[in-house]
Amino acid sequence: QQQVKQSPQSLIVQKGGISIINCAYENTAFDYFPWYQQFPGKGPALLIAIRPDVSEKKEGRFTISFNKSAKQFSLHIMDSQPGDSATYFCAASSSGGYQKVTFGTGTKLQVIP
């Protein structure tokens, strides 16, 4: 029940294209859904996050779409750039209790020129 399933495992996108990464969760108690970006040799860094009271959140070229009834959420990277090449993790946590965060398995994105 604590799982967060993420797909695809890897993704290759042309520069200027749209990168889409999907996640699904099971625990209906989850109420905070962050995305993390990790470059090789670095720790994950918070990219963007959403709470279930909204269906979409946009920050620059990054957009989270959230479907509460389907228990799914996705990250869209518009106008993808080579500098976006990294591993992306979706995650989920519940504000009840403490902030343990459950991570998806990651998507390795490569943006080619």
Next chain:
Amino acid sequence: NAGVMQNPRHLVRRRGQEARLRCSPMKGHSHVYWYRQLPEEGLKFMVYLQKENIIDESGMPKERFSAEFPKEGPSILRIQQVVRGDSAAYFCASADRGEGNGYTFGSGTRLTVV
């Protein structure tokens, strides 16, 4: 604000030795989480600590692994009698529960057991 500081960045240990990984949380953060990342895999939760207390150690192997977060000083993840399978990147994250903005991760310690 120096962020979450982890040291050492790289650690090489022979089988059977002890590994001690240190994590200093961000200033003002009293919640520390340790995660392990194997090559080409995601982040696996290990343990959650507040000052002087272990809150959740459900992800920690029962043997050889221990963690502490003393009143003074950094959080320590200790691995006794390391084996090759312990080779991984270990990440520490800290949070201020009141912010609700998720974790801030350190740069990790890459442990190699030879």
